[in-house]
Amino acid sequence: MKKQQVILGFILIGVIWISCHNSKETPQIVARVGNAVLTREMVEREIPKDLSTMITQDKKRSFVRRWIDSEVLYQEA
Numbered sequence: 001m002k003k004q005q006v007i008l009g010f011i012l013i014g015v016i017w018i019s020c021h022n023s024k025e026t027p028q029i030v031a032r033v034g035n036a037v038l039t040r041e042m043v044e045r046e047i048p049k050d051l052s053t054m055i056t057q058d059k060k061r062s063f064v065r066r067w068i069d070s071e072v073l074y075q076e077a
Helices: 002-022 040-046 057-076
Strands: 029-033 036-039
Touching: 029 040, 029 057, 036 040, 036 057, 040 057
Parallel strands: none
Antiparallel strands: 029 036
16 A cells, blocks of 8 residues: 555656646737737847846837737738
């Protein structure tokens, strides 16, 4: 009986460990045009690291609006 509990414990720990490592964070979607998606990560990648502290929320919103406008034009073409 004790041996079965130990084996069950190892299996349970293994399942928990695997499930924790397989879970990926859901990307935070900032904008969507049709099937095209702009995520927060994509916006952050466009900002140079040395300028990230100087970029305001308004500038980020402006970037998102330009992306939306460009994507709408692209999809209409």
